[in-house]
Amino acid sequence: MMTAAAAAIAPALDARVIVDRANFRLDVSFTVAPGEVVALLGPNGAGKTTTLRAVAGLVHLSDGHVRLAGKTVDDPAHRVWTPIEHRNVGLVFQDYLLFPHLTALENVAFGPRSRGASRQRARELAATWLDRVALGHCAHQIPRQLSGGQAQRVALARALAVEPTLLLLDEPLAALDAGTRVNTRSELHRHLANHSGGTLLVTHDPLDALILADRLIVIEGGRIVQQGDAGTITAKPQTEYVARLVGLNLYRGEADGHTVGLDEGFKLTVSERCLGAVFVAFRPSAVALHRHAPEGSPRNAWEATVVGIQHHGDNLRVELGGPLHAAADVTPDAAVQLQLERGEQVWASVKAAEIRSYPVSEEALTP
Amino acid sequence: MTVAAAHEIKTGHSSPARKRRDLTVRRRTPLVTLLPALIGLAYLVLPLAGLVIRAPWATLPERLVAPEVLMALWLSVQTATIATIACLFLGVPLAWLLARSSFRGRQLVRALVTVPMVLPPVVGGVALLLVFGRRGIVGSWLDSAFRITLPFSTAAVVMAQVFVALPFLVIAVEGTLRGADTRYEEAASSLGASRWTTFRRVTLPLIAPGVAAGAVLSWARALGEFGATITFAGNFPGRTQTMPVAVYLALETDVDAAIVLSLVLLVVAVGILASLRERWLSSGATA
Numbered sequence: 001m002m003t004a005a006a007a008a009i010a011p012a013l014d015a016r017v018i019v020d021r022a023n024f025r026l027d028v029s030f031t032v033a034p035g036e037v038v039a040l041l042g043p044n045g046a047g048k049t050t051t052l053r054a055v056a057g058l059v060h061l062s063d064g065h066v067r068l069a070g071k072t073v074d075d076p077a078h079r080v081w082t083p084i085e086h087r088n089v090g091l092v093f094q095d096y097l098l099f100p101h102l103t104a105l106e107n108v109a110f111g112p113r114s115r116g117a118s119r120q121r122a123r124e125l126a127a128t129w130l131d132r133v134a135l136g137h138c139a140h141q142i143p144r145q146l147s148g149g150q151a152q153r154v155a156l157a158r159a160l161a162v163e164p165t166l167l168l169l170d171e172p173l174a175a176l177d178a179g180t181r182v183n184t185r186s187e188l189h190r191h192l193a194n195h196s197g198g199t200l201l202v203t204h205d206p207l208d209a210l211i212l213a214d215r216l217i218v219i220e221g222g223r224i225v226q227q228g229d230a231g232t233i234t235a236k237p238q239t240e241y242v243a244r245l246v247g248l249n250l251y252r253g254e255a256d257g258h259t260v261g262l263d264e265g266f267k268l269t270v271s272e273r274c275l276g277a278v279f280v281a282f283r284p285s286a287v288a289l290h291r292h293a294p295e296g297s298p299r300n301a302w303e304a305t306v307v308g309i310q311h312h313g314d315n316l317r318v319e320l321g322g323p324l325h326a327a328a329d330v331t332p333d334a335a336v337q338l339q340l341e342r343g344e345q346v347w348a349s350v351k352a353a354e355i356r357s358y359p360v361s362e363e364a365l366t367p
Numbered sequence: 368m369t370v371a372a373a374h375e376i377k378t379g380h381s382s383p384a385r386k387r388r389d390l391t392v393r394r395r396t397p398l399v400t401l402l403p404a405l406i407g408l409a410y411l412v413l414p415l416a417g418l419v420i421r422a423p424w425a426t427l428p429e430r431l432v433a434p435e436v437l438m439a440l441w442l443s444v445q446t447a448t449i450a451t452i453a454c455l456f457l458g459v460p461l462a463w464l465l466a467r468s469s470f471r472g473r474q475l476v477r478a479l480v481t482v483p484m485v486l487p488p489v490v491g492g493v494a495l496l497l498v499f500g501r502r503g504i505v506g507s508w509l510d511s512a513f514r515i516t517l518p519f520s521t522a523a524v525v526m527a528q529v530f531v532a533l534p535f536l537v538i539a540v541e542g543t544l545r546g547a548d549t550r551y552e553e554a555a556s557s558l559g560a561s562r563w564t565t566f567r568r569v570t571l572p573l574i575a576p577g578v579a580a581g582a583v584l585s586w587a588r589a590l591g592e593f594g595a596t597i598t599f600a601g602n603f604p605g606r607t608q609t610m611p612v613a614v615y616l617a618l619e620t621d622v623d624a625a626i627v628l629s630l631v632l633l634v635v636a637v638g639i640l641a642s643l644r645e646r647w648l649s650s651g652a653t654a
Contacts, residue, residue, distance in 0.1 A: 083556070085561060088559075091554060097548070097550055097551055110558050110560070114555070114561070158558065
């Protein structure tokens with residue numbers, strides 16, 4: 001969603017990344033608008049990280065271009081090349097790479113100091129950023145003394161402290177354990193929403209991509225196979241991989257105990273108790289379709305319209321319209337029995353136990 | 368999670384694997400290897416023990432403070448320290464060049480750097496004399512242009528020491544640089560740091576332990592330098608007569624003096640080993 005005014009501003013990133021390797025060719029082109037979060041999603045070896053490193057200036061392009069806020073920083077055909085230190089990008093590595101000999105504060109102050117701020121000013125800025133990621137009390141600890149989640153937040157603060165045109169995140173949550181991950185993810189979501197520059201996020205975790213990003217770009221074998229928002233990609237996967245990976249119905253809503261009122265106006269019953277703003281998600285395979293209103297156990301049932309049907313693997317993915325835009329996976333046999341056709345009315349149901357919920361912000365965690 | 372585990376190993380956080388006791392069944396060492404091993408060990412230890420046993424312990428304190436001994440010791444410490452500083456200034460950039468840049472003939476340069484390690488030091492001394500001597504290629508120019516004469520001066524002692532010690536520093540630092548994660552440097556550049564700032568504030572602190580170890584090794588090598596020194600700098604008490612040179616000369620006149628000087632060098636060597644114990648002796652074992 002770009003307003004006319006925003007469209008007039010140059011994108012934070014406009015890239016055509018072509019990198020030739022011995023038996024691999026990466027060729028992707030995409031843009032990231034200021035304030036937009038774009039996720040590069042794909043299997044290992046798809047070229048996600050190479051794309052990110054090429055945009056950052058850590059990998060040379062074979063061809064193509066990289067423009068940051070309208071300024072060409074890499075264009076091999078015209079012999080334009082700007083080294084990373086002059087690109088104004090912020091980089092968060094998978095394992096954070098906090099400088100082990102510097103305190104959290106010195107790590108965050110490193111960027112402003114390198115970009116010409118006085119020692120005093122850099123430290124003030126760093127303190128402000130550490131407060132923003134709620135780590136003011138850890139300012140004088142060295143990275144070894146920080147937990148994984150804390151280190152991740154310091155790495156984020158360090159990257160954001162230089163107010164980058166483009167923030168680059170390489171698997172920012174991959175090194176965290178499952179528990180820390182939920183918190184850190186919601187925290188990251190909040191910071192990305194406040195970041196005025198563009199954000200390019202590389203991940204192989206569809207949940208990270210769906211929750212954190214405004215737009216997804218799926219890369220396979222060095223090519224973009226699909227891009228769009230989460231709903232579109234889930235409902236209309238273009239490849240087998242996308243269908244398997246991004247197969248997740250995801251909604252935002254307000255939780256009140258076991259009930260979540262979705263932004264779409266629909267209410268879902270969930271098995272986990274939570275409060276406040278949450279994401280709720282369920283797999284298309286968890287959606288059961290019926291000819292008539294189901295009786296008994298599944299408490300979440302609604303009448304839907306079949307908007308589209310697609311083959312993927314042995315199954316069919318059914319795109320449903322109605323009160324809830326959702327995707328459902330059914331076997332071909334079931335499809336025949338249900339006489340599924342575009343425009344048909346069906347009943348859809350999901351068991352409460354099949355629905356996972358994730359708090360949008362920290363506050364939502366308190367039960 | 369494997370990524371988390373890898374991260375943990377890299378950052379050296381508590382790894383349970385290390386604490387686990389090694390339960391591997393150890394097989395007995397065969398006699399055929401045990402015997403030569405013990406002879407070899409004795410061969411290394413006995414001469415040193417002999418040195419300690421034969422030392423004139425009664426007169427040791429006064430011998431230690433004899434002016435010739437103190438003078439040689441002071442000169443050795445001074446020149447070895449200056450040589451080490453020179454090695455740091457020349458060697459760290461050279462190590463950087465070998466570890467981080469790729470240019471044609473890098474392998475050749477690396478081989479050239481290590482030549483002084485295997486070259487008999489006396490040959491190094493002759494070579495230095497031929498280049499920096501009064502009739503040498505560089506020496507004759509220095510002599511005519513600046514009236515500087517290098518051979519048989521304290522400066523020559525330092526030059527001889529740098530010649531033999533520099534490779535030790537370069538090799539130690541290069542190894543550390545190769546082992547260091549270059550992505551820290553990428554992180555620093557992404558934050559806007561110039562290459563010099565990155566080197567000064569990130570790379571150097573990261574490789575500091577390797578640089579320190581290299582410096583200690585160089586210092587030890589410089590302190591023990593004999594062949595190149597006596598060839599290029601000669602033997603003038605107080606000016607070019609370092610400890611090893613003094614030992615050699617004392618052996619002809621006063622054996623006890625030679626023993627005392629040797630004992631001092633032995634103590635220094637053991638001290639150096641102790642300081643490097645963590646890094647060099649416990650290879651693979653827990654630090």
